[in-house]
Amino acid sequence: MGKTYIFGHKNPDTDSITSSLVMADFERKMGNLDVVACRLGNLNKETEYVLNYLKIEAPKLIESVEDGSNVILVDHNSPSESIDNLNDVNILKVIDHHKVALETSYPLYYRAEPVGCTETVIYKLYKENGLEIDKTIATLMVSAIISDTLLLKSPTTTEEDKKAVEELSKIAEIDSENYGLEMLKAGTDLSSFSIDEILHLDAKKIDFKEVKAIVDQVNTADISEVMKLKADLESRINEIISEENLDLFMLLITDIVNSNSQVIALGNSASLVEKAYGVKLENNTALLKGVVSRKKQVVPIMTENA
Amino acid sequence: MGKTYIFGHKNPDTDSITSSLVMADFERKMGNLDVVACRLGNLNKETEYVLNYLKIEAPKLIESVEDGSNVILVDHNSPSESIDNLNDVNILKVIDHHKVALETSYPLYYRAEPVGCTETVIYKLYKENGLEIDKTIATLMVSAIISDTLLLKSPTTTEEDKKAVEELSKIAEIDSENYGLEMLKAGTDLSSFSIDEILHLDAKKIDFKEVKAIVDQVNTADISEVMKLKADLESRINEIISEENLDLFMLLITDIVNSNSQVIALGNSASLVEKAYGVKLENNTALLKGVVSRKKQVVPIMTENA
Numbered sequence: 001m002g003k004t005y006i007f008g009h010k011n012p013d014t015d016s017i018t019s020s021l022v023m024a025d026f027e028r029k030m031g032n033l034d035v036v037a038c039r040l041g042n043l044n045k046e047t048e049y050v051l052n053y054l055k056i057e058a059p060k061l062i063e064s065v066e067d068g069s070n071v072i073l074v075d076h077n078s079p080s081e082s083i084d085n086l087n088d089v090n091i092l093k094v095i096d097h098h099k100v101a102l103e104t105s106y107p108l109y110y111r112a113e114p115v116g117c118t119e120t121v122i123y124k125l126y127k128e129n130g131l132e133i134d135k136t137i138a139t140l141m142v143s144a145i146i147s148d149t150l151l152l153k154s155p156t157t158t159e160e161d162k163k164a165v166e167e168l169s170k171i172a173e174i175d176s177e178n179y180g181l182e183m184l185k186a187g188t189d190l191s192s193f194s195i196d197e198i199l200h201l202d203a204k205k206i207d208f209k210e211v212k213a214i215v216d217q218v219n220t221a222d223i224s225e226v227m228k229l230k231a232d233l234e235s236r237i238n239e240i241i242s243e244e245n246l247d248l249f250m251l252l253i254t255d256i257v258n259s260n261s262q263v264i265a266l267g268n269s270a271s272l273v274e275k276a277y278g279v280k281l282e283n284n285t286a287l288l289k290g291v292v293s294r295k296k297q298v299v300p301i302m303t304e305n306a
Numbered sequence: 307m308g309k310t311y312i313f314g315h316k317n318p319d320t321d322s323i324t325s326s327l328v329m330a331d332f333e334r335k336m337g338n339l340d341v342v343a344c345r346l347g348n349l350n351k352e353t354e355y356v357l358n359y360l361k362i363e364a365p366k367l368i369e370s371v372e373d374g375s376n377v378i379l380v381d382h383n384s385p386s387e388s389i390d391n392l393n394d395v396n397i398l399k400v401i402d403h404h405k406v407a408l409e410t411s412y413p414l415y416y417r418a419e420p421v422g423c424t425e426t427v428i429y430k431l432y433k434e435n436g437l438e439i440d441k442t443i444a445t446l447m448v449s450a451i452i453s454d455t456l457l458l459k460s461p462t463t464t465e466e467d468k469k470a471v472e473e474l475s476k477i478a479e480i481d482s483e484n485y486g487l488e489m490l491k492a493g494t495d496l497s498s499f500s501i502d503e504i505l506h507l508d509a510k511k512i513d514f515k516e517v518k519a520i521v522d523q524v525n526t527a528d529i530s531e532v533m534k535l536k537a538d539l540e541s542r543i544n545e546i547i548s549e550e551n552l553d554l555f556m557l558l559i560t561d562i563v564n565s566n567s568q569v570i571a572l573g574n575s576a577s578l579v580e581k582a583y584g585v586k587l588e589n590n591t592a593l594l595k596g597v598v599s600r601k602k603q604v605v606p607i608m609t610e611n612a
Contacts, residue, residue, distance in 0.1 A: 099410045105609045107405050107420040107601065114413040128434040295413065303411045 004092060005065050007038040007083075008118075009076035011200060014047045014147035014187075018140035019074035019118045020059045023095060026122060027072070029131050035072075038062045040083065046187025046219075050143040053183075054136055065089060075118040077102040077110075080205050095121055098295065116161040117148035123164045138171035146180035147187070150219075150256050156293045184256050188220045195232045199240070199251070206299065208306035211269045213248040214240070215294050215302075223262045226253045227285075234266060234284065241267050248272060250302075254292050261291045269306075276305040310398060311371050313344040313389075314424075315382035317506055320353045320453035320493075324446035325380035325424045326365045329401060332428060333378070335437050341378075344368045346389065352493025352525075356449040359489075360442055371395060381424040383408040383416075386511050401427055404601065422467040423454035429470045444477035452486035453493070456525075456562050462602045490562050494526045501535065501542045505557070511550075512605065514612035517575045519554040520546070521600050521608075529568045532559045533591075536570065540590065543572050554578060556608075560598050567597045575612075582611040 006023050008016020017039055024037040037059035043051070051058055065071060067088040077094050078101035079086045093109040094102065097118050102110075113121050119141040126133050133141070145165050149157040152165060169176040190198055198218055205214050220226050237249045247269040252261040264285045265273040273279070279286040291297045312329050314322020323345055330343040343365035349357070357364055371377060373394040383400050384407035385392045399415040400408065403424050419427050425447040432439050439447070451471050455463040458471060475482040496504055504524055511520050526532050543555045554573040561567070570591050571579040579585070585592040597603045 097413055099413050100406065100408050100416060101410075102406050103409075104405045104407075106606055107403055107418065109420060110406055110416055110418040112413065112416040114415060300412055 002034065002070060004032060004035045004070040004072055005038050005062070006035055006072040006074060007040055007059070007062070008074045009078075009081035009204075010040045011204075012039050012041050012047070013044065013075075014050060014183075015118050015144040016075040017043060017047045017059060018050065018144040019095070019122060021056075022119060022122050022137055022140050023072060023074050024059075025137055026125055026131065030129065036060060044187060045189055046147060046183055049183050049186035050140065054139055056136065074122075077112070095125070097121060099299070113160075115158045116152075116154065116156040117145040119144040120158075120161045120164045123168065124160075133168070133171055135172055138168040139174065142168040142172050142174065142176060143180075143183060146176060146183065150254075150259070150292055151177065151180045151184065153259055154293045154296075156296045184219065185221060188256065190218070190220070190226065195229065195236045198226075198229070199233065199236055204294070205244075208248075208272070208299075208302045211247045211272060211302075211306045212245065213250065213267075213269070213302070214244070214246060215250045215252065215298055217252040217254055217261075217294055219254050219256045221255070221257050223253050223255050223260075227262065230264065230285070233264065237264070237266050250298070252288070252291070252294065252298070256292070259290060259292050261288045262286075263288050263291075272302060272305060276301045308340065308376060310338060310341045310376040310378055311344050311368070312341055312378040312380060313346055313365070313368070314380045315384075315387035315510070316346045317510070318345050318347050318353070319350065319381075320356060320489075321424050321450040322381040323349065323353045323365060324356065324450040325401065325428060327362075328425060328428050328443055328446050329378060329380050330365075331443055332431055332437065336435065342366055350493060351495055352453060352489055355489050355492035356446065360445055362442065380428075383418070401431070403427060405605070419466075421464045422458075422460065422462040423451040425450040425454075426464075426467045426470045429474065430466075439474070439477055441478055444474040445480065448474040448478050448480065448482060449486075449489060452482060452489065456560075456565070456598055457483065457486045457490065459565055460599045460602075462599045490525065491527060494524075494562065496524070496526070496532065501538045504532075504535070505539065505542055505546070510600070514554075514578070514605075514608045517553045517578060517608075517612045518551065519556065519573075519575070519608070520550070520552060521556045521558065521604055523558040523560055523567075523600055525560050525562050527561070527563050529559050529561050529566075533568065536589075536591070539570060540572060543570070547573050556604070558594070558597070558600065558604070562598075565596060565598050567594045568592070569594050569597075578608060578611060582607045 006020045008020055020037040024035045027035045039059040064083050069089045070092050071089050072093045074095050077096050091108050096112040097115050142165055145161050149161055165176050241249050246267055248267040251264040254261040277288055312326045314326055326343040330341045333341045345365040370389050375395045376398050377395050378399040380401050383402050397414050402418040403421050448471055451467050471482050547555050553575040557570040558567040583594055
């Protein structure tokens with residue numbers, strides 16, 4: 001039936017990269033041999049840390065696939081985060097943990113669960129099909145779960161994520177706390193990054209009802225370090241707002257140690273942030289206490305208040 | 307967390323009815339005790355045959371649920387086939403085998419597979435979770451699979467459907483061929499039905515790109531019997547077209563023994579049927595050879611040609 005391309009979302013994070021690698025392993029073990037793990041963008045430093053730790057290659061960098069190709073989407077389903085010609089390919093499967101934003105004209109295998117990480121869903125697929133998980137695959141999986149749940153502390157964390165980390169850490173032969181903190185810290189090192197690179201680390205276009213928005217997120221171990229760049233960040237954000245015709249740009253600077261986010265909000269709808277969180281923006285910024293999850297603590301609350 | 311309402315699509319067929327009953331059993335066995343199997347419409351004769359055979363009650367007839375309620379959707383995900391306030395309830399799970407047509411603002415458990423019947427997916431859920439399937443549940447499941455796949459002959463049929471029927475027939479202690487044919491024939495008895503009841507047996511609103519359409523299907527063992535009602539059917543269909551502001555109404559009269567459908571096509575876009583199937587409508591009707599599956603042989607082909 002031809003090659004099957006497996007990829008996560010644009011601006012890939014550790015879950016998107018590892019899920020494409022792990023899903024390729026899963027498919028091969030299930031007998032679908034002609035699969036290629038791919039990615040739609042550059043690695044971030046956290047993911048680089050993981051692949052260096054394991055001494056393995058990154059998935060293949062692609063921009064698109066030919067019309068009619070078979071694809072498996074991992075860690076996303078929204079066309080805005082995927083290849084441009086998503087409507088013209090054959091989606092065999094979706095494995096995800098996000099809200100549903102896809103429309104198809106044909107039935108497919110769609111598996112999403114409200115858990116902290118796509119890898120937790122894939123972990124269940126291995127279990128359900130009685131497949132063994134080797135040490136490299138286990139390390140990839142546990143890295144993604146730690147990344148998405150910020151060491152199982154994010155409110156997106158479920159019992160299933162915890163159970164997966166517990167079992168996978170044993171197979172991976174790692175101490176998940178120590179390994180995880182090193183990995184997360186590697187991801188917060190912004191020293192070699194330009195303003196553009198910081199802003200595009202993980203930006204996702206999203207609509208809160210009529211409000212066209214981007215919610216960007218940068219993890220850090222020290223919010224004040226990132227806030228030193230505030231003037232430059234704002235100036236670039238304002239450019240993006242007019243280029244993309246946005247109503248709102250939210251940059252969450254998330255303290256992964258203390259689990260808070262400093263938000264910088266710009267655009268005509270910036271006051272929506274004040275309404276949604278009961279805060280006052282001063283110089284376009286406010287501290288959102290306890291907010292670390294875009295999916296659980298930003299998207300639904302902003303949508304409700306829009 | 308309050309009651310959870312489980313229901314299939316409007317104008318329920320055997321899969322929608324049995325899936326709500328079986329999914330309620332599954333949820334209870336998984337520890338979610340406060341579940342109610344529901345239905346959004348009257349039983350058809352085929353489903354009545356199944357429930358009479360088992361001497362069990364139909365799911366509870368409901369029109370809507372309160373805003374904020376927890377629901378599980380089976381055998382559908384499209385808002386147009388569901389309760390009117392779907393946007394205002396909390397969808398815990400979707401278990402389905404149709405194309406994806408839902409948009410949510412929150413992650414949920416979404417499990418769809420490209421198999422012939424929702425019950426085949428639910429059968430896998432029992433297996434994956436190591437739950438036993440009792441005789442009544444097995445009979446409900448096998449009835450739905452036979453119904454949706456027309457005795458495993460429809461092109462929607464997969465190896466997984468066949469495997470499920472094989473194992474479930476043993477638990478149900480039935481000969482799936484004999485039982486299935488009796489059940490299907492019970493469903494084709496239109497003698498006590500008004501024109502309105504025939505037309506609303508299983509109608510689904512659907513858009514082929516810009517073309518607003520209803521694709522209706524009536525199963526029969528004898529197409530000519532139904533065609534005797536052609537004039538009355540057409541007159542009522544034309545009323546529905548203007549009431550609902552439709553571009554197209556397709557009525558498939560499906561011969562379940564020989565696996566063909568006679569189509570009656572009305573509306574401004576009726577010629578789309580000619581284009582899609584390479585047939586000529588005469589007096590608004592044509593024979594579509596080998597066409598029995600709305601999902602596999604109507605929706606994608608009509609969408610492509612629209």
